[in-house]
Amino acid sequence: MNRILVVEDEELIRTMVEINLESQKFKVRSCESAEDMMEILEEETFDVILLDIFLPGMNGDEALREIRKKSIQTPVIMVTAKSNLQTKLDSFEHGADDYISKPFDVQELQARVKALIRRHKPEITAKN
Numbered sequence: 001m002n003r004i005l006v007v008e009d010e011e012l013i014r015t016m017v018e019i020n021l022e023s024q025k026f027k028v029r030s031c032e033s034a035e036d037m038m039e040i041l042e043e044e045t046f047d048v049i050l051l052d053i054f055l056p057g058m059n060g061d062e063a064l065r066e067i068r069k070k071s072i073q074t075p076v077i078m079v080t081a082k083s084n085l086q087t088k089l090d091s092f093e094h095g096a097d098d099y100i101s102k103p104f105d106v107q108e109l110q111a112r113v114k115a116l117i118r119r120h121k122p123e124i125t126a127k128n
């Protein structure tokens, strides 16, 4: 079962995403801050991280740089309300694998998560 970590401070969106991904047979864990994400990543691995950019405390972009610095190569989809080109370019520069702008359609999110997992799984198999 593929495991997704959802990092989102807005409860409504977090719950909606959780319910939706669980309905697609993903195992979902969620948290409200980048600090919580860093702690969770000390102990658990995921197939995809869905990371909101605008978070209280450490923002998503800083958090992304931190996890890449720690050599955590989990695919990351950045989430933001702003569909700003520079924000997107910065995220890719810092190691994001994909990007989705709020408000997003949950079906688009599902498709992006699944596509990312498809792209990453064969590499893992090949390396082992």
Ligand code: CA
Pocket: 008, 009, 010, 052, 053, 054, 055
């Ligand atoms: Ca937010």
